[in-house]
Amino acid sequence: MSTTITAQPGTPFIEISREFAAPPSAVLRAHTDPDLIVRWLGPHGMEMELIEFDARSGGAYHYIHRDSRGEHGFRGVYHTVEADRIIQTFEYLGAPGEVSLESMTFTDLGGRTRLSSRSVFPSVEARDTAVESGMNTGITQSYERLDTVLEEN
Amino acid sequence: MSTTITAQPGTPFIEISREFAAPPSAVLRAHTDPDLIVRWLGPHGMEMELIEFDARSGGAYHYIHRDSRGEHGFRGVYHTVEADRIIQTFEYLGAPGEVSLESMTFTDLGGRTRLSSRSVFPSVEARDTAVESGMNTGITQSYERLDTVLEEN
Numbered sequence: 206m207s208t209t210i211t212a213q214p215g216t217p218f219i220e221i222s223r224e225f226a227a228p229p230s231a232v233l234r235a236h237t238d239p240d241l242i243v244r245w246l247g248p249h250g251m252e253m254e255l256i257e258f259d260a261r262s263g264g265a266y267h268y269i270h271r272d273s274r275g276e277h278g279f280r281g282v283y284h285t286v287e288a289d290r291i292i293q294t295f296e297y298l299g300a301p302g303e304v305s306l307e308s309m310t311f312t313d314l315g316g317r318t319r320l321s322s323r324s325v326f327p328s329v330e331a332r333d334t335a336v337e338s339g340m341n342t343g344i345t346q347s348y349e350r351l352d353t354v355l356e357e358n
Numbered sequence: 359m360s361t362t363i364t365a366q367p368g369t370p371f372i373e374i375s376r377e378f379a380a381p382p383s384a385v386l387r388a389h390t391d392p393d394l395i396v397r398w399l400g401p402h403g404m405e406m407e408l409i410e411f412d413a414r415s416g417g418a419y420h421y422i423h424r425d426s427r428g429e430h431g432f433r434g435v436y437h438t439v440e441a442d443r444i445i446q447t448f449e450y451l452g453a454p455g456e457v458s459l460e461s462m463t464f465t466d467l468g469g470r471t472r473l474s475s476r477s478v479f480p481s482v483e484a485r486d487t488a489v490e491s492g493m494n495t496g497i498t499q500s501y502e503r504l505d506t507v508l509e510e511n
Contacts, residue, residue, distance in 0.1 A: 217370065217478060263418040263435055282416060282435040284447040284457055292457050294437040294447065304437055304445050306459040308480060325370060325478045327461060 206352070208345045217332045219340075221322040223348050227355040229289060229311035232318045235354055236260065236291060236309075245350035248343045261286050266293075289313075295324070297338075303331045359505070361498045370485045372493075374475040376501050380508040382442060382464035385471045388507055389413065389444060389462075398503035401496045414439050419446075442466075448477070450491075456484045 211220040225232050235241045237260035243253040247270045256267040260283060267280040278298035284306075285292040291309045296302075305326045312319040326332035364373040378385050388394045390413035396406040400423045409420040413436060420433040431451035437459075438445040444462045449455075458479045465472040479485035 218481075265416040265435075282418075282437050282447070284435050284449065285455075290455070292447070292455075294435070294445070294459065296437065302438075302443070302445075302461075304459065304461065306447065306457065306478070306480070308455075308457065323480060325459065325480055327459070327476060327478055328371075 206348075208348050210341050210344060212332065212336050215329060217326040217329050219322075219324040219326075219332060219336065221320070221324075221344060223320045224314065225318045225320065225348075225352065225355055227318060228316055229313050229318045231355055231358065232311050232320060232351075233288060233291075235351055235358070237286060241354055241358065245354045246347055247350075248346040249350065259283075260291075297335075300331075300334070303327060303334075305331070305335070359501075361501050363494050363497060365485065365489050368482060370479040370482050372475075372477040372479075372485060372489065374473070374477075374497060376473045377467065378471045378473065378501075378505065378508055380471060381469055382466050382471045384508055384511065385464050385473060385504075386441060386444075388504055388511070390439060394507055394511065398507045399500055400503075401499040402503065412436075413444075450488075453484075453487070456480060456487075458484070458488070 206224050209222040235245065239255055239258045243255060247253055250272055252271045254269045254271065256269065258266050262283055262285050264283045270277045280296050280298065281294040283293045289311050293307055294304050295307055296304045305324050307322060307324040309320060309322045312321065326335065359377050362375040388398065392408055392411045396408060400406055403425055405424045407422045407424065409422065411419050413419065415436055415438050417436045423430045433449055433451065434447040436446045442464050446460055447457050448460055449457045458477050460475060460477045462473060462475045465474065479488065
């Protein structure tokens with residue numbers, strides 16, 4: 206299935222839409238279970254180490270992505286973790302202080318799920334930098350890997 | 359001192375600038391000490407009850423504002439609490455799901471402090487609704503009350 210990523214010029218938003226062949230409860234679990242999330246978050250070939258991972262409202266996360274080219278750290282806090290929704294902050298530790306806020310909703314399509322995500326950045330420039338970093342490839346490949354995890358669980 | 363509040367039309371941002379006659383450490387403490395924050399956050403005549411208040415990176419808050427006309431709940435999580443910066447989420451529980459992200463910086467002006475705040479909302483509409491709610495009065499009056507707290511501590 207294809208991932209739609211929209212970054213309207215001149216705005217600080219990124220919108221993502223993707224369907225998965227599993228119910229919302231399974232998609233949520235893949236986002237909140239530490240044993241599952243390390244299997245799909247990040248591009249193909251990326252290894253993920255969880256330093257902290259407490260996926261509930263008021264919890265926090267900190268992880269490191271590693272591949273042959275180097276490593277990148279990320280951290281954030283969970284404002285909301287509910288059956289149909291996750292709202293979390295996101296900071297790439299290579300650009301500290303540029304924190305974005307991501308709202309994901311999981312819509313039940315009758316055994317399938319539409320994941321809709323909306324990220325807001327502190328400025329249009331910070332959003333543009335994120336887009337230019339190759340973020341689209343990372344998201345598209347993550348969701349391809351998530352398809353596989355959902356098939357196997 | 360006067361509070362400058364900027365909400366550029368067609369954007370999801372609110373920017374605030376305010377100077378205080380106290381050093382950054384005192385302004386930070388007024389934001390992170392539960393005994394102090396209840397004395398100034400909110401308009402004149404508003405009573406503030408803390409349900410949860412853990413003002414450190416990874417912590418959370420939940421409070422209720424009450425006056426003769428009723429009560430309003432707010433909650434959020436702290437992404438960053440450092441000497442010169444607080445980054446936190448903010449949700450008015452009367453409009454659940456519309457979460458904004460606020461970045462405050464405390465700049466040392468030599469014994470005085472400039473507080474600069476930038477909030478980003480999930481949409482231009484959510485930002486406009488917040489502005490139309492009378493938020494400006496609440497912020498301006500909060501900072502007048504904070505002047506008094508800083509004088510006394």
